[in-house]
Amino acid sequence: MICNSFVQHMHDEVEAGVITVGLSAVLMDISLAAVAVSRIVNRNVFDSLVMVPETVNTHGEKQHRLDMKAHDIFVSFLKKGKRCNYLISEECEDTIDLHNDLYDDSVYTVCMDPLDGSSNIDVNVSVGSIFSIYSQEWQSKAGLTPIKSGQEQRVAGYVIYGTSTTMVITFGTGVYGFTLDYVTGEFLLTHPNIRLSKSGSSYAINEGNSEDFPHQIREFLAFCKQSDFENNLPYKSRYVGSMVADIHRTLLQGGIFLYPSTSTHPKGKLRLLYECNPMAYIIEQAGGLAIDGMRPILSIPVLKNHQKVPFIAGSYNMVKKVLNLYSNESINNHVYYSC
Known part of the structure; x- marks a missing residue:
């Protein structure tokens, strides 16, 4: 069986008018950077033998030594590609101006978590990169039009670095998965037209925080654990602790992923722009749902770069x-989270 390459797929999508040449160029830069990140993740066990002082990122979170390496790789490839104008990264407080000239009136902004789940790297658990691309306009008087919500995403995707390296993307016309062939160095189409089953049999959540969850989530977890053979209950608990890994399993096998609000984190811990929006776009394009509890994730107004929201996504019925x-x-009686 001959698989279409990612390059050929991009060419076909441009020819069909689904995406522009500029968008395809930015995507190609991201795919090339992902290959480079895949290599450093695979080498981690050797590089970890060299002691490196622990660092903290701009959000006060512990930073793995590969977090900034992955960030720097994506910055380098996007800057050299000359099509991406701005980058919003988890590893940088402010928007990064890549100083790339405009080819037309479009301004391409990439929002990215360069290395999601990095705390799992040293125990050989799958990690990944999450990204979305916005096409904005430059208005001479008003400046750059702001990103209003995730509904404006032109492309969203993630790369999972596991037993294989797989890139999952959507342009708003379905979801496709491409797996890296380490022999040729190319991404090949291995998962065409991914569809999320309407119901699943597993749930992914950090139940260690269950006492802090809103009562709606605790009620749902109690439902998941009921014994009801006819309705495929109880559900199986499947939680990795790496968003990319948990979403990837949910996407391919069905189920639900939950990262709700808690009393200590009333707005959740996941970031809207570069974690929740791209994952929500992918989930919805595959036939699922993504909400914060009350609202669709993609309808939530973007207020700042590192805005946090609760996140619940997966099979439609669940x-x-x-x-x-x-x-x-x-909504006014929502235990922790208020719009």
């Missing part, structure tokens, strides 16, 4: 069950 639990109450 997420709808959670939505119904929240909808039974007014």
Whole structure:
């Protein structure tokens, strides 16, 4: 069986008018950077023998030595490609101006978590990169048009570095998975037209925080653990602790991923622009749902680069069950999170 290459797929999408030449060029730069990041992740066990002082990122979180390496790799490839104008990265407080000239009136902004789940690297658990691309306009008087919500995404995707390196992307016309062939160095189409099953049999959540969850989430977890053979209950608990790994399994096998608000983190811990929005776009394009409890993730107004939101996504029927639990109450009575 001969698989289409990512390069050929991009060419076909441009020819069909699905994406522009500029968008395809930015995507190619991201794919090339992902190959380089895949190599440093695979070499981690050897490089870790050299002691490196622990650092903290701009959000006060512990930073793995590969976090900034991955960030620097993506910055380098996007800058050399000359098509991406701005980068919003988890590893940088401010928007990065790549000083690339405009080819037309479009301004391409990439929002990215360069290395999601990096705390799992040293125990050989799958990690990944998450990204989305926005096409904005430059208005001479008003400046750059702001990103209003995730509905404006032109492309979203993630790369998972596991037993194989796989890139999953959507242009708003379905979801496709490409796996890196280490012999040729190319991404090949291995998962055409990914569809998320309407119902699943597993849930992914850090139940160690269950006492701090809103009662709607605790009620849903109690439902998941019921014994009801006819309705495929109880569900299986499957939690890796790496968003990319948990979403990838959910996407391919069905199920639900939950990272809700807690009393100590009333707005959740995941970032809207470069974690929740791209994952929500992918999940919805595959036939699933993504909400913060009350609202679709993609409808949430973007207020700042590192904005946090609760995140619940996966198979349609399972997420709808959670939505119904929240909808039974007014948003004003939401235990922790208020719009």
